[in-house]
Amino acid sequence: MLPIGSTSMIQSTIAGDTGRWRALLRAPRLDALVRRADADGVRLEHYHRTQGRPDRGWDRGATLTAASTAPAALAQLPDSPFWRRGELVALVPDDSGVAEWRHDPAGEPLDWARTADLGPGEQVALVASGPVLHAVVVSAGRARHWHRPAEGGWVAGADLGPCDGAPGLVVHRGRLTAALPAAGRLALLAGERGTWRDVGEIDDGTRAPALAPRPGGGLLLAAPQPTAGVRWWRLGDRGAVGEDAPRPDLAPHARVHALALAATALGGGVDATRVSLGAVNLGGAFQAVGRPTGWLQALVAEDDSVYLWHREQRVHDAHWVRAAGLRVLTAEPTHRAARASEKTAQISGERDTQPSPGDPRTTLSRSETVSGVRGTDLGVRIDVEGRTLMLFGDTHWGRRRWATRDSIAAVTDPDADLPGFEFHGGPLKFAGLGTTMTEYDVPLDAFSHGRHWYAFTSSNHFARHQVMGRSMLARAVDGPDAIAGASRRPFRFETIAQVSDLFFVNISCAPVRRDLPGSPFPDGAGPLLGLWGAGSYRADDLRFAVLDPGRDLSRPAIAYLAGLEGGVPRWSDAEADAVPIVRGSYGEVTVRWVPALASYALLTMTGPEDAAGGAVVLRTAPQPWGPWSERLLLFDWIADGLSFGDPTRRFIRAFASDDPVGDDIFGAQAGRPGGAYAPYLYDAAARPDGVRLRYTLSTWNPYQVVLMEHRLTPDDLAVLGVARG
Numbered sequence: 001m002l003p004i005g006s007t008s009m010i011q012s013t014i015a016g017d018t019g020r021w022r023a024l025l026r027a028p029r030l031d032a033l034v035r036r037a038d039a040d041g042v043r044l045e046h047y048h049r050t051q052g053r054p055d056r057g058w059d060r061g062a063t064l065t066a067a068s069t070a071p072a073a074l075a076q077l078p079d080s081p082f083w084r085r086g087e088l089v090a091l092v093p094d095d096s097g098v099a100e101w102r103h104d105p106a107g108e109p110l111d112w113a114r115t116a117d118l119g120p121g122e123q124v125a126l127v128a129s130g131p132v133l134h135a136v137v138v139s140a141g142r143a144r145h146w147h148r149p150a151e152g153g154w155v156a157g158a159d160l161g162p163c164d165g166a167p168g169l170v171v172h173r174g175r176l177t178a179a180l181p182a183a184g185r186l187a188l189l190a191g192e193r194g195t196w197r198d199v200g201e202i203d204d205g206t207r208a209p210a211l212a213p214r215p216g217g218g219l220l221l222a223a224p225q226p227t228a229g230v231r232w233w234r235l236g237d238r239g240a241v242g243e244d245a246p247r248p249d250l251a252p253h254a255r256v257h258a259l260a261l262a263a264t265a266l267g268g269g270v271d272a273t274r275v276s277l278g279a280v281n282l283g284g285a286f287q288a289v290g291r292p293t294g295w296l297q298a299l300v301a302e303d304d305s306v307y308l309w310h311r312e313q314r315v316h317d318a319h320w321v322r323a324a325g326l327r328v329l330t331a332e333p334t335h336r337a338a339r340a341s342e343k344t345a346q347i348s349g350e351r352d353t354q355p356s357p358g359d360p361r362t363t364l365s366r367s368e369t370v371s372g373v374r375g376t377d378l379g380v381r382i383d384v385e386g387r388t389l390m391l392f393g394d395t396h397w398g399r400r401r402w403a404t405r406d407s408i409a410a411v412t413d414p415d416a417d418l419p420g421f422e423f424h425g426g427p428l429k430f431a432g433l434g435t436t437m438t439e440y441d442v443p444l445d446a447f448s449h450g451r452h453w454y455a456f457t458s459s460n461h462f463a464r465h466q467v468m469g470r471s472m473l474a475r476a477v478d479g480p481d482a483i484a485g486a487s488r489r490p491f492r493f494e495t496i497a498q499v500s501d502l503f504f505v506n507i508s509c510a511p512v513r514r515d516l517p518g519s520p521f522p523d524g525a526g527p528l529l530g531l532w533g534a535g536s537y538r539a540d541d542l543r544f545a546v547l548d549p550g551r552d553l554s555r556p557a558i559a560y561l562a563g564l565e566g567g568v569p570r571w572s573d574a575e576a577d578a579v580p581i582v583r584g585s586y587g588e589v590t591v592r593w594v595p596a597l598a599s600y601a602l603l604t605m606t607g608p609e610d611a612a613g614g615a616v617v618l619r620t621a622p623q624p625w626g627p628w629s630e631r632l633l634l635f636d637w638i639a640d641g642l643s644f645g646d647p648t649r650r651f652i653r654a655f656a657s658d659d660p661v662g663d664d665i666f667g668a669q670a671g672r673p674g675g676a677y678a679p680y681l682y683d684a685a686a687r688p689d690g691v692r693l694r695y696t697l698s699t700w701n702p703y704q705v706v707l708m709e710h711r712l713t714p715d716d717l718a719v720l721g722v723a724r725g
Helices: 020-025 282-289 368-373 637-644 713-719
Strands: 010-014 028-038 040-051 058-064 073-078 088-094 097-103 113-119 123-129 132-139 142-148 155-162 167-170 175-182 185-192 195-203 210-213 217-222 230-236 239-244 256-263 298-303 304-311 316-328 334-336 342-346 371-377 378-384 387-392 407-412 422-424 430-432 443-449 452-460 468-475 489-498 508-511 528-534 542-548 556-566 568-572 580-586 590-594 599-605 615-621 633-634 677-689 691-697 705-711
Touching: 010 298, 028 073, 028 088, 028 298, 028 316, 040 568, 058 088, 058 097, 058 452, 073 713, 088 123, 088 132, 123 468, 132 167, 132 175, 142 175, 155 185, 155 195, 195 239, 210 256, 210 298, 210 637, 217 256, 256 615, 304 580, 368 371, 368 422, 371 590, 378 443, 378 508, 378 677, 378 691, 387 443, 387 452, 407 489, 407 542, 407 705, 443 508, 452 489, 452 508, 508 590, 580 599, 590 677, 599 677, 633 637, 633 705, 677 705, 691 713, 705 713
Parallel strands: 073 123, 167 210, 334 633, 430 489
Antiparallel strands: 010 028, 028 040, 040 058, 073 088, 088 097, 097 113, 123 132, 132 142, 142 155, 167 175, 175 185, 185 195, 210 217, 217 230, 230 239, 256 298, 298 304, 304 316, 342 705, 378 387, 387 407, 407 422, 443 452, 452 468, 468 489, 508 528, 528 542, 542 556, 542 580, 556 568, 590 599, 599 615, 615 633, 677 691, 691 705
8 A cells, every 4th residue: 555646745835833932933834645554444644744843743634535545646726815825635546536625724624625526547646836736647547637727627638648657747837747657667748838748758667756846957756666765867858867866865775665755945044053042943934934945855655654854955965864754664563562661760850740649759869959950851871980870861950041951860779679869960061063052962872981981962953954963972071970969060071073963863882892793993902882873863764883982082983884795794984875774763772782681672662653552662683783673562651651541550641631640840841741752771680580671761741760660571582582591
C-alpha cells in the first residue's frame, strides 16, 4: 500500500500554531494527505505541521474516507479576499472512481466534504494555477488531463498517453509539466492553454516520479529507484538536461516507494542563537512573509516509514536532511518484555507527586532546597576521575535568570538501591567557539582521557531549522570535587572543537577496543571512543563512528562507518559517507557495553505512530555496529506511566485538570499532560532470576527525572539473543 503520491503534500497559506507571542511570526504550514491501513480498511487522513518551530511534529486531523484505493492529491485555491484562506482541495481514488473533497480552513478543522466525482481513475496528481485546478487522472493505463475553472465543474481534456504508474505534475511560471511512467521509461509533457506537447523522455524505470521547481531555475524530477534511494534529474524547457546529485542525498540506503515534493518558503533564516534568541527562529519570520522560493521539502515513504526531508541550501552546496518523522517502523517486529519496568524513585525536584499513602515522598536529591534546582530533564550517567556524575538538560532554577541552563550532580553510593544525588548549585557554562546555552542546548555524554575529562554538548538550536544545530566537544575546567549544592558558581567547560552539524548532533559515547576489524586508528595506546550518533532530532537513523582520544582533540580524528564488506567495517573520514546501523527516529541516544549482557545495549524511545506505541525499547548487539537484535519493549509509558486505570501507579500527569500528579515549572509545561522521553542507561547487574537493568527517564510533567528498574527474564534475554550473566 502506497501511503502518498507525488502531490500529496503542499505548503498552504494556513498559518501554523507556534504558541504564545510567536503567533506574530507564524509561518505557513505544511498540509498532507496520507493513507493508513487498519482493520476497517485504508484510511485517508489529513496531517499538518507548523514550520515556525522545528520542534513541532505532524498533527493528525480529519479522516476523509476509509475506502481509498490509491494515494490522494492535494492543492489549495488562492486566498480570496487576501485575509480569507483558500480552500484545500483533494482528489481521492476510491471504489467508485476519483472523488473531489474540500475543506474550508475558516470552518471546523475536521470538516471535509465530498463535493464532486470525476469518474473512473486509479491514480491522480493535482496542482492549482491561480483559481484553476489541473489534474492528471490515470484510468485503464491511459493518462488524461482534467481542469476545473474558477466557475464551473471538472472538464476532461487531452489524452496524454500511456501511463502504468503514478503520474507526476507541477505548474511553474504558468506552464504545466507532467511525467508519465510507461514501459520502463518516463515521458515528459508540457501543457499551456490547453495544448500539450512532448518534451522528451528519460530512460528510468521508476513508477512514481515527482516534480518541483528547482532552486536556481528549471525543474527537478525525483525518480525513486527499485532497490534504494532516488535518482534526480534537472529539467529545462526541452526535457532533461542532466542529473542532479546532492550529497548527502535523500534516503540513499532505504527503499523509497514514493515521495511528494513541495516548494516552500522554509529557509535557514538568521541564526539568532548567537545572541540568545534562538527560540525566536528568525527564519520563521521570513517564512511568514516569504513566497515558496526557499528550500524544497519532500514527504517520503521509505521502507515502512514516512519522513519529512529538507533540501537544505548551504553556501556552496545543497543536501537533503531528514526533518521529522510522520510515521515510523510500522512493520518493525517488537517483543513485549515479561513484565514492565517500574519506577524506583524520583531523582530531581523537591517532592514526588505520585500518590502515596501518608506524607508526600521526597526525592533522591531534594534539589530545590539543597541546590536551587526546581526541575530538569535528561540524566546521563558518566564516570570520570573515579567519581559518578550525572548530566542534566534544560534546567529551571530558583534564580529565574538561569532558566534552561543545564545542570550537573554528583552521585553518592551509585550501586545502592536508592543512590543519592547532589546537584551543583550553579549551572553549566560552556565557553568558546560560539557555544550557546539556551533551550535544547544540552550536555550529551562525557569521557575521560589522560588528566582531563570531556563532554559533548549540543549548540545553536533551531539553526538551519534544526532542533539541535550542532554538537561540540568541551574540556571540563572544574573537577567533580567542585560540585556543591551550596555553591552558586557555574560549573565550567571550555569548548575546543565542533564535532558535527550533520549525522552526529546527538551523541552517545563509550570506549571500544582499538583493534576493531579494519581499525582506522591501529596505532596508539588505550581504547578508542565509540560514537553513536543521530542528526535531526527525533527524525534520524543511528550511525557509528570512532574517535581517537589520543590525538589532538581540538581537531578530532574521527572515522565513520561507511559500510560492511564481508562483515568487516569500511571506514571513511567523510561524515557524509556514514551509513545507518539502526533505522528509526532517534533523539536522545544511549549506548553502553553491558557486561551482564555481554553485549552493547541501545535504549531508546519509539517514534511517531510506531507499531510498538509509545514505549521504551531495548536492543543489543555483539559489536558496536551490530547486528542489532529485534526490539524488546520494556515500558509502555501511556499504559503504565499515565496509568489511567490505577491513579496510585501514575507518575506522569495524565489530565490537564484534577490530577494530583505534576508540577508547575514553566508556562509551556504547567497544567498539561506529561510524556516520557530520554531513557538513559544507568547500570545493569546479573541476578539469579535474570538481569537487573536501571535507567533514567524524563517525564515532562512533572518536569523531572526518575530512576526506573527493569528485570530482564531468561525469556527476555532469549529475545535479545544474549546469554544470561
